[in-house]
Amino acid sequence: MGSRGAKKSICSIAGLGYFLPEDMVTNQDLAMFVDTSDEWIVERTGIRARHRVAVGEATSDMAYRAAVAALDDAGVRACDLDLILVATATPDTPVPSTGCLLQARLECPGIPAMDLGAGCAGFGYGLHMAGAAVSSGMHRKVLVVGADALTRITNYRDRQSCILFGDGAGAAVVGSEGFLDVIDSDIGADGRGASMIRVQAGGSRLPASMDSVAASLHTLELKGREVFKQAVRHMVDAIRRAADRVGIDPRSFNLVIPHQANARIVDAVGEMLGVAEKNLVIDIDQTGNTAAASIPIAIGRARERGRLVPGQLVVAVGFGAGIAWACQVLRVRER
Ligand code: UT7
Numbered sequence: 001m002g003s004r005g006a007k008k009s010i011c012s013i014a015g016l017g018y019f020l021p022e023d024m025v026t027n028q029d030l031a032m033f034v035d036t037s038d039e040w041i042v043e044r045t046g047i048r049a050r051h052r053v054a055v056g057e058a059t060s061d062m063a064y065r066a067a068v069a070a071l072d073d074a075g076v077r078a079c080d081l082d083l084i085l086v087a088t089a090t091p092d093t094p095v096p097s098t099g100c101l102l103q104a105r106l107e108c109p110g111i112p113a114m115d116l117g118a119g120c121a122g123f124g125y126g127l128h129m130a131g132a133a134v135s136s137g138m139h140r141k142v143l144v145v146g147a148d149a150l151t152r153i154t155n156y157r158d159r160q161s162c163i164l165f166g167d168g169a170g171a172a173v174v175g176s177e178g179f180l181d182v183i184d185s186d187i188g189a190d191g192r193g194a195s196m197i198r199v200q201a202g203g204s205r206l207p208a209s210m211d212s213v214a215a216s217l218h219t220l221e222l223k224g225r226e227v228f229k230q231a232v233r234h235m236v237d238a239i240r241r242a243a244d245r246v247g248i249d250p251r252s253f254n255l256v257i258p259h260q261a262n263a264r265i266v267d268a269v270g271e272m273l274g275v276a277e278k279n280l281v282i283d284i285d286q287t288g289n290t291a292a293a294s295i296p297i298a299i300g301r302a303r304e305r306g307r308l309v310p311g312q313l314v315v316a317v318g319f320g321a322g323i324a325w326a327c328q329v330l331r332v333r334e335r
Contacts, residue, residue, distance in 0.1 A: 007246055009331070010131040010185055012178030014141075015076060017069025018170040018300040019062050020051045020287065025151070027163070034159045041163045042285075046263025050166025050288030053149045058092040060101040062169035063147035066296070067106060070171035074178070076141060078106035081173075083133055083142040084113035087122025087292040089321060090149045091115055094202075102145065119197060120259050121187070121318035122146050122292030123170065124326020128185045130174040145171040146292035153199060155219035164262065165220070166288030170296020180299075180308070184245050184329035186238065193230060193323035196223045231261055231319045232268045238317050238327035239273060246313070246329050251275055253329075254312035255302060259319050260284040260294045269317075281307070291320065299330075310334045 026049045027038035041047055053062060063086055071078060084106075086099040099113035118125040123146030133139035147169035156162045174182075201217035202208045212218060235258050243250040250256075250273045258269045263282050270280040283298050290297060295316050302308060314330040 007183040009181035009183050011134040011174050011182050012176060013172045013180040013182070014175050014178035015070045015072070015074025015173040016171070016296065016300050016303065017066045017073055018168065018293070018297045019065035019069065020168045020297070021053045021057070021062065023052045023054060024049045025052050030163055034156065034162060036159045036163060044264065045164060046282065046284050047163065047288045048285045051168055052151045053167040059088050059090050059147045059149045059169070060092045060098045060105065062149065062167065063098060063102050063145045063171065064105045066147065066169035066171040067102060067143055067145055070143070070173050074173035076173050078108040081108060081111055081141050081143050083130070083139045084111060085116055085126040085129060085142060086114070086145045086147060087116045087118060087126045088147050089117060089119055089122070089291055090152055098147070118320065118324040118326065119322055120261065120289070120291045120294060120320025121322070121324040121326040122320070123295045124316065124318040124328055125187050125324065127172065127174065127182060127328055128187045128326060131182050131185050134174060134176055140175060142174045143171060144174055145169060146296050148291035148293055150220065150289070150291050153218065153220050155216045157216065160224050161220060161222045164289045166290050168287060168290040168293040168297055170293045170300060172296060179333050179335045181331040181333060182328050183331050184242050185327070186242060187324070187326045188238070189322045189324040191322065196227050196230065196323060197321035228262065228265060230323060231259070231265050232272065234319050234323070234325045235259065235269050235317045236272045238325050239315055242315055242327045242329050248313070252313070253279065253315045254309065255279055255281060255307060255314040257281040257295065257298050257302065257314060257316040259317065260287065260298055261289045261319070294318070308332045
């Protein structure tokens with residue numbers, strides 16, 4: 001492959017926005033009703049607090065705020081969009097899609113809108129599909145949102161999982177011109193790992209019933225240790241393949257942004273790749289795992305901290321339920 005990051009862009013992010021609800025749940029709050037401690041949670045996950053969606057609000061409310069921020073940032077009106085993709089595992093309702101609810105809030109009737117399910121890899125899946133849509137010429141301006149309210153499906157009797165999850169949303173306006181070029185994109189899945197992260201009830205296999213509710217089968221179930229190992233393995237492999245395709249050593253990425261699931265997972269990814277600490281984004285202590293929102297929130301916050309420097313190469317990698325993964329190489333441009 002040619003010189004460093006010289007690859008042609010697939011699409012570009014013209015605007016980015018994120019939203020985190022005001023209400024916070026601290027480790028101390030959780031320790032009041034589940035057998036855990038602030039020390040254990042901080043040491044094993046790096047999380048100190050997480051945001052929680054307001055009473056009466058849902059995923060589309062957070063998605064709307066993130067979308068408005070991204071549109072503002074891009075200087076684009078909602079009516080100029082021609083596709084809306086919402087990656088979420090926690091839609092407001094099973095029917096209709098959160099994408100359509102968001103479209104109504106944005107007051108842009110007629111624009112195609114849909115949901116996309118790829119767990120915590122959802123934003124990367126959305127970005128990949130937006131890239132395909134833009135580079136084929138079928139769409140010009142795509143709104144990609146990653147939004148989740150995991151606290152709504154968390155089992156607060158399961159100390160292993162309830163400490164991890166927080167709520168939030170992130171959004172990007174994607175077109176052919178922007179400040180963050182997507183120069184490489186890859187997605188993958190392995191459905192054999194479906195039982196590692198799942199919600200068993202509430203779908204067509206096990207419709208909601210008194211029994212399913214009593215057994216907490218509508219909450220998220222996680223095989224923690226197994227997911228930990230798979231997350232590290234798949235994110236490392238995805239970054240290595242991406243580095244190969246753009247013709248650089250993985251250590252040469254200026255910023256590595258893995259899905260923020262657990263600080264120890266991010267650390268392990270960095271360690272296995274030999275990434276310098278200053279080039280690794282660990283931004284989980286006040287957010288927890290926000291699922292499909294994690295990557296756009298982490299990119300947005302890295303940018304606010306001046307960590308997106310023109311000319312540099314960033315790699316973002318997601319991993320989640322499915323199991324599914326997504327990896328994008330981004331080149332930062334002058335604004
Ligand atoms: O977005 C993708 C989806 N999610 C993830 O990527 C999460 C991946 N997994 C993880 O982050 C970690 O596996 C967990 C945070 C879920 C668990 O951490 P761990 O270091 O893998 O702990 P463990 O499951 O190996 O458990 C170690 C001990 C156990 O006690 P014993 O059997 O050794 O006596 C657990 O019962 O820690 C205990 N434990 C806790 N203790 C205090 C588990 N959860 C807690 C807790 N507080 N909250």
